[in-house]
Amino acid sequence: MRVNLEARAAAAENRKAQTRERLLDAAVAVIGEKGPDAASIEDFVAAANVSRGTFYNYFPTTEDLLRAVRRKLIDALTIVLDAHLPSSIPAAERLATRLHSHYALVSSDPAWGWVVMRLEATRLGRTNAMEVSLDRMYQEGVATGVFRDLDPVAVRSVIFGTSRMVQRDILMGLAPPGHQERVVAILLTTFGLPPQEAERISAESARRAAEIQAKSRQRAA
Amino acid sequence: MRVNLEARAAAAENRKAQTRERLLDAAVAVIGEKGPDAASIEDFVAAANVSRGTFYNYFPTTEDLLRAVRRKLIDALTIVLDAHLPSSIPAAERLATRLHSHYALVSSDPAWGWVVMRLEATRLGRTNAMEVSLDRMYQEGVATGVFRDLDPVAVRSVIFGTSRMVQRDILMGLAPPGHQERVVAILLTTFGLPPQEAERISAESARRAAEIQAKSRQRAA
Amino acid sequence: MRVNLEARAAAAENRKAQTRERLLDAAVAVIGEKGPDAASIEDFVAAANVSRGTFYNYFPTTEDLLRAVRRKLIDALTIVLDAHLPSSIPAAERLATRLHSHYALVSSDPAWGWVVMRLEATRLGRTNAMEVSLDRMYQEGVATGVFRDLDPVAVRSVIFGTSRMVQRDILMGLAPPGHQERVVAILLTTFGLPPQEAERISAESARRAAEIQAKSRQRAA
Amino acid sequence: MRVNLEARAAAAENRKAQTRERLLDAAVAVIGEKGPDAASIEDFVAAANVSRGTFYNYFPTTEDLLRAVRRKLIDALTIVLDAHLPSSIPAAERLATRLHSHYALVSSDPAWGWVVMRLEATRLGRTNAMEVSLDRMYQEGVATGVFRDLDPVAVRSVIFGTSRMVQRDILMGLAPPGHQERVVAILLTTFGLPPQEAERISAESARRAAEIQAKSRQRAA
DNA sequence: TATGAATGAGAGTTCATTCAT
DNA sequence: CATGAATGAACTCTCATTCAT
Numbered sequence: 001m002r003v004n005l006e007a008r009a010a011a012a013e014n015r016k017a018q019t020r021e022r023l024l025d026a027a028v029a030v031i032g033e034k035g036p037d038a039a040s041i042e043d044f045v046a047a048a049n050v051s052r053g054t055f056y057n058y059f060p061t062t063e064d065l066l067r068a069v070r071r072k073l074i075d076a077l078t079i080v081l082d083a084h085l086p087s088s089i090p091a092a093e094r095l096a097t098r099l100h101s102h103y104a105l106v107s108s109d110p111a112w113g114w115v116v117m118r119l120e121a122t123r124l125g126r127t128n129a130m131e132v133s134l135d136r137m138y139q140e141g142v143a144t145g146v147f148r149d150l151d152p153v154a155v156r157s158v159i160f161g162t163s164r165m166v167q168r169d170i171l172m173g174l175a176p177p178g179h180q181e182r183v184v185a186i187l188l189t190t191f192g193l194p195p196q197e198a199e200r201i202s203a204e205s206a207r208r209a210a211e212i213q214a215k216s217r218q219r220a221a
Numbered sequence: 222m223r224v225n226l227e228a229r230a231a232a233a234e235n236r237k238a239q240t241r242e243r244l245l246d247a248a249v250a251v252i253g254e255k256g257p258d259a260a261s262i263e264d265f266v267a268a269a270n271v272s273r274g275t276f277y278n279y280f281p282t283t284e285d286l287l288r289a290v291r292r293k294l295i296d297a298l299t300i301v302l303d304a305h306l307p308s309s310i311p312a313a314e315r316l317a318t319r320l321h322s323h324y325a326l327v328s329s330d331p332a333w334g335w336v337v338m339r340l341e342a343t344r345l346g347r348t349n350a351m352e353v354s355l356d357r358m359y360q361e362g363v364a365t366g367v368f369r370d371l372d373p374v375a376v377r378s379v380i381f382g383t384s385r386m387v388q389r390d391i392l393m394g395l396a397p398p399g400h401q402e403r404v405v406a407i408l409l410t411t412f413g414l415p416p417q418e419a420e421r422i423s424a425e426s427a428r429r430a431a432e433i434q435a436k437s438r439q440r441a442a
Numbered sequence: 443m444r445v446n447l448e449a450r451a452a453a454a455e456n457r458k459a460q461t462r463e464r465l466l467d468a469a470v471a472v473i474g475e476k477g478p479d480a481a482s483i484e485d486f487v488a489a490a491n492v493s494r495g496t497f498y499n500y501f502p503t504t505e506d507l508l509r510a511v512r513r514k515l516i517d518a519l520t521i522v523l524d525a526h527l528p529s530s531i532p533a534a535e536r537l538a539t540r541l542h543s544h545y546a547l548v549s550s551d552p553a554w555g556w557v558v559m560r561l562e563a564t565r566l567g568r569t570n571a572m573e574v575s576l577d578r579m580y581q582e583g584v585a586t587g588v589f590r591d592l593d594p595v596a597v598r599s600v601i602f603g604t605s606r607m608v609q610r611d612i613l614m615g616l617a618p619p620g621h622q623e624r625v626v627a628i629l630l631t632t633f634g635l636p637p638q639e640a641e642r643i644s645a646e647s648a649r650r651a652a653e654i655q656a657k658s659r660q661r662a663a
Numbered sequence: 664m665r666v667n668l669e670a671r672a673a674a675a676e677n678r679k680a681q682t683r684e685r686l687l688d689a690a691v692a693v694i695g696e697k698g699p700d701a702a703s704i705e706d707f708v709a710a711a712n713v714s715r716g717t718f719y720n721y722f723p724t725t726e727d728l729l730r731a732v733r734r735k736l737i738d739a740l741t742i743v744l745d746a747h748l749p750s751s752i753p754a755a756e757r758l759a760t761r762l763h764s765h766y767a768l769v770s771s772d773p774a775w776g777w778v779v780m781r782l783e784a785t786r787l788g789r790t791n792a793m794e795v796s797l798d799r800m801y802q803e804g805v806a807t808g809v810f811r812d813l814d815p816v817a818v819r820s821v822i823f824g825t826s827r828m829v830q831r832d833i834l835m836g837l838a839p840p841g842h843q844e845r846v847v848a849i850l851l852t853t854f855g856l857p858p859q860e861a862e863r864i865s866a867e868s869a870r871r872a873a874e875i876q877a878k879s880r881q882r883a884a
Numbered sequence: 885t886a887t888g889a890a891t892g893a894g895a896g897t898t899c900a901t902t903c904a905t
Numbered sequence: 906c907a908t909g910a911a912t913g914a915a916c917t918c919t920c921a922t923t924c925a926t
Contacts (some may be wrong), residue, residue: 886926887906887917887924887926888908888923888924888925888926889923889924889925890922890923890924890925891920891921891922891923891924892920892921892922893919893920893921893922894918894919894920895917895919895920896916896917896919897915897916897917898914898915898916898917899912899913899914899915899916900912900913900914900915901911901912901913901914902910902911902912903906903908903909903910903911903912904907904909904910904911905907905909905910
């Protein structure tokens with residue numbers, strides 16, 4: 001009897017998680033297409049194939065859903081990177097790989113890209129996990145003498161601003177072939193690397209990012 | 222009789238223009254606060270203190286209003302610059318001044334900054350007047366040997382992306398003192414100027430931008 | 443568990459049908475009073491005592507409602523007749539009974555009459571079920587030699603036009619006693635019957651139509 | 664000086680009448696196209712090329728306009744007939760000609776036809792000038808022994824109902840060639856004429872109606 | 885009188901949220 | 906927990922009518 005109850009509880013737990021997952025996936029798809037402002041709860045529940053009422057069992061407010069979506073998406077990137085970007089790699093290469101991984105994910109999963117971009121523009125405050133991580137990489141580069149010692153806040157504006165613009169270009173189909181490589185190379189020269197080396201590292205990192213993505217996909221399958 | 226009619230028509234024309242201006246000003250205020258997606262026509266007419274119906278006498282659709290607002294705002298910047306940024310100034314200085322003027326306007330008129338930023342993210346296609354103008358300045362710099370010969374599309378991503386981020390930082394109060402100067406200096410080094418000269422030009426251009434703004438204000442008053 | 447779910451679904455289905463019926467009944471009342479053009483959704487929901495939003499759960503557009511109303515009303519007549527007008531009755535008698543049944547329903551249920559009349563004049567294409575049915579009766583009469591062999595289209599204009607006018611007279615209280623009997627008799631002579639017989643058949647058919655209506659009412663009760 | 668004043672007053676009077684006429688013509692055109700319910704004052708003034716305010720100087724309420732329009736249209740028919748349908752013609756011929764004139768006008772000026780039909784369905788009470796006139800013709804026919812002595816109210820239902828239906832058929836393009844002739848012939852047999860003679864009179868009257876219309880057009884030109 | 889900008893009541897429509905089942 | 910019918914506030918848009926010029 002007890003076993004039965006426990007099993008049932010576990011099954012219920014499982015179903016719950018599944019429904020939640022379905023709602024999140026649906027939300028990503030819907031937001032990617034219509035944007036977070038135009039998307040209605042009706043759209044979410046229709047795409048997730050659950051009832052209106054069920055939605056509220058999982059997300060008391062729309063904002064809760066958006067936060068959860070954002071978390072899910074950021075995790076998607078972080079997992080890819082954390083698993084495959086050892087800290088033994090030098091700072092410049094790591095920073096470049098980090099950026100290329102982002103662009104690669106945007107290219108291969110535009111829905112992901114749109115949602116991340118659109119959620120940034122919303123009332124939800126920003127997550128700074130990414131800022132912190134990039135800041136650290138830059139400081140490492142300064143410490144090892146490959147990066148110039150620039151003001152961290154200014155650097156952040158340059159990296160994030162440029163990256164968001166590149167992301168937008170990719171999503172809108174405005175990025176010519178090789179755009180990402182060139183932009184990352186420019187950023188590396190900005191940080192102090194000689195042009196030639198910057199280009200080499202950018203190209204190399206693009207390749208590494210592609211490999212990481214491929215591996216992480218194998219794993220998922 | 223004829224004079225009378227003409228005078229009447231002129232007066233009517235005048236009143237019309239005033240109402241339109243009231244609506245545009247109100248729209249700037251409202252959009253700056255709530256964003257173009259959350260703003261309702263109700264908000265606009267309440268802020269402009271006109272009736273619902275009047276709105277439609279001027280703007281058949283909300284999009285028409287947004288376009289008019291954007292035009293008005295871009296004109297605000299362009300007029301300032303066109304009047305006071307002679308093409309005799311070398312490319313690096315002009316580019317830097319252009320950016321600093323933009324930041325100065327954002328700082329002194331945050332509503333302007335918010336609206337410009339938020340309108341960029343909307344369905345309205347973007348105006349490329351600014352792109353073209355900056356592209357030209359960069360090419361001039363390349364021609365005169367002060368800028369490296371980089372891919373124009375990549376350069377554009379860096380300039381616009383970084384600028385938008387700086388604008389956001391200013392608007393959110395996240396820009397520390399001197400932020401703009403440092404970022405512009407970094408951009409100039411990216412384009413090939415030696416760090417010291419880049420910093421000098423950035424600081425100088427910031428000063429020039431402030432002067433231009435002051436002059437244009439005097440004029441308005 | 444399953445029984446429970448099924449019962450629940452059935453109950454829900456039932457409630458839905460009730461609401462729909464409430465809306466349709468309300469629509470008949472409202473349209474009968476104001477006409478389909480002047481009637482607003484507000485009127486419908488107020489008369490049905492449901493909320494604005496509920497309306498749209500049932501009828502995406504006003505036209506959908508009008509179509510449903512028309513269907514409901516036409517069914518009301520057709521059901522009565524189909525059940526009680528055996529085809530064994532000769533053509534002249536059947537045609538006359540058909541007309542008198544229509545008039546009887548208009549007299550006893552003016553709302554029905556108004557709505558049918560007003561819906562005819564609307565953008566909704568007309569139902570031709572009635573046309574076809576009357577055409578057939580007339581042709582039968584021609585085949586059995588009781589009716590003259592007149593152009594069917596012309597006959598249709600006479601029957602329908604006259605009937606609509608009689609209906610209007612009844613609804614506006616302009617029909618003197620015996621009006622229907624006299625008009626139907628005239629139509630029968632038009633179609634070739636001798637005056638005396640036409641009058642006899644018209645009177646008889648009026649009686650039969652009354653009986654049919656009485657029976658169908660008993661049944662409903 | 665006095666002459667001047669008088670001349671000016673006359674000119675003013677003239678302009679007033681012209682404006683009114685312009686509004687009425689515009690209303691006929693607009694109502695014919697959109698129907699009296701869908702037509703807005705905006706439509707009227709735009710078509711008449713006068714200002715909104717002017718409209719109210721001529722027609723305090725929309726109903727006033729509709730009444731005036733109806734009057735104008737009915738006059739259009741009456742003028743045609745009164746001028747050219749001498750009372751010396753026998754009753755059957757006159758009645759038939761009257762009907763054919765109506766159909767001819769509908770055919771040659773559909774806007775006229777639509778407006779007359781649509782105005783009938785409106786809240787404006789009906790004009791009974793036409794009823795009275797047709798009643799009289801029928802009674803004359805009875806007195807001279809060509810028509811059967813039928814109930815006048817019933818006759819009226821048959822004539823008007825059928826005529827309205829024919830009008831609708833013409834306007835909707837549903838009337839086959841010769842439809843009007845056949846229907847009028849049927850009506851004449853209904854009233855007691857032998858079929859052959861009915862057909863002859865109908866055909867003849869159709870010709871006469873066409874002539875009358877042609878003459879009245881010459882005159883207008 | 886003629887004008888047309890301004891008005892605001894009211895119609896149509898959407899959608900987040902509640903709640904009985 | 907899941908469901909989905911019901912709700913009503915909020916929004917967009919139309920149009921007859923007014924009124925200062």
